[in-house]
Amino acid sequence: MNVHQSLSVSRRDFLRNAIGATTSLCALRPLSAMALSGGRSQKAVIITFGGGARDDETFSVDGQQYIPNLLNTLAPQSCFFTQVINRGILGHYVATASIVTGAYETFDNFVAQPPAYPTIFEYFRKDLRRPREDAWAIAPGNLFAQMGASRNRRYGPAIGAELLLPKHLLASVLGTANVPLLDAYPNLLRGNYEQPDVANSEGVSQDHEQMERMVERLQLNSADLRARVAAMRSPDELSVYFAKHVMRTFAPSLLFLVLHDIDIAHSGAYSLYLDGIRSTDRLCAEMWREIQSNPEYKDKTSxxxxxxxxxxxxxxxxxxxxxxxxxxxxxxxxxxxMALGPAVRQKTVVQRPLESIDLAAAVSRVLGFDPRLMQGKPIPELMG
Ligand SMILES: [Zn+2]
Structure with missing residues (x-):
């Protein structure tokens, strides 16, 4: 048994108890035709539990204490895949771009640039003729600013996602002077955890006109926002706040939320890394509750x-x-x-190894678009 497999087996053993699920596929329930074919009413929300979380602090026996919401609330109703392997470059932006395109991107992780392969946003908008506001990406900073559309000439920015950078939006709503904002919200405006020299440069280089339009479209009120952010402790809390705001304003059918707090581990402080995992666990549950309480999403969202x-x-x-x-x-x-929602099988644990690029293929099945250039493979266990 190799190491990938042994990590998978440890997850399977406790999930069998936690979920009460079989690890085979014999307990599958029949699915509706809508669930199998995708359809106009279906929606998909994707959250990266990022950036960079080990088994040791999540689904291992010792790690379960840090993810009570995933373990006790979300996993028991999910289709859970115990072994997902990322065979690509382990940098946060390039890995996220690979998840979004369903193909291993190979560019320099530290240079913001569009992915080479078409994104799920472009396939979705082109095939289903959807407007831009039906596909959103919410990402933690400058480096991710071009993840919403590829450089493929048959696709590209004209049919890409609406991209929201929460720190930039906050800066735009609460003022344009960077230094006072950083003083007021040092935890929320942190840029990234791997390049300390540029960590505090976020929030100033954005196209102000573009930001102003975004503020207007989202009908953000500065007094309200100021009051809300006063209680926030991390950039991901800000991202989830805006994600919920986008869902309530535009109800996009495709929403991709990049979380990143966990990457504070680069500081070397184990306690901060654990705090990041606890917080991400809580925020994932908050997003699921939002899906359940928003009539535009309830009962039609994966x-x-x-x-x-x-x-x-x-x-x-x-x-x-x-x-x-x-x-x-x-x-x-x-x-x-893990996958949840009416279009996917529930209470199922799948041990077969997947790759992280396969997620995009699953999204294509739910929403009903054709990911022509994708490398990721379909996941038949998910839907039939
Ligand atoms: Zn990192």
Missing amino acids: LFIMPDFGRDGDGDAGGNGFQHHRTGSASARTTWM
């Missing part, structure tokens, strides 16, 4: 949750345990995925 990748194992040569994701080991590459 929610997919998956980490972008793991982090280095404690024993990995050349690594420093949880702090980074540099070794390319099984611990850094092996993760999990």
Whole structure:
């Protein structure tokens, strides 16, 4: 048994108890024709449990204490995949772009650029002739600013996603002077955790006109926003706030939310990394509750949750345990995925290995578009 498999087996064993599910497919229930074919009324929300969460602090026996919401509320009603392998580059933007395109992107992770392969947003909008406001991506910072559309000439920005960068939007609503804002919201405006030198440059380089239009369309009220952000503790809380706001304003059929708080692990503080996992667990449950309480989403939305990748194992040569994701080991590459909602099978645990690029194929099935250039494979266990 290799390391990928043993991580998978440990998840399977406890999930069998937690979910009360069989690990085979013998308990499958029949699905409606709508669920199998996708359709106009179906919606999909994708959340990356990012950036970079190990098995040790999530679905391992010792890690379960940090994910009570995933474990007790979401997993028991999900289709859970115990072994999802990311065979691509373990950098957050390039990995997220690969999830969005369903193909392994190979560009430099630290250079913001459009993916080479068409994104799910472009396939969806082109095939189903949807307006821009029906596909949204909410991402943690500048580096992700071009994840909403590819450089493929048959697709591209004209049919890409509406992209929202929460920190930029906050800066736009609450003022244009960067320094006072950073002083007021040092935790919310943090840019990224891997390039400390540029960490605080977020929030100033945005196209102000574009931001003003976004503020207007979302009908954001500065006094209301100021009051709400006063209680927020992390960038991901801000992202979820805007995600819910977008859902209530535009009710997009396709919403991709990139979470990133966990990557604070690069600081080397294990307690902050654990705080990030606890917070991400709570925010995933908050998004599921929003789906259930919003009539535009309830009973017609599939929610997919998956980490972008793991982090280095404690024993990995050349690594420093949880702090980074540099070794390319099984611990850094092996993760999990859960899917919830009426269009997917529930109470099912699937052990067969998947790849992280397969998620996009699952989304294409739910929404009913043709991902022509995708490398990811269909997941028959999910829907039939
Ligand atoms: Zn990282």
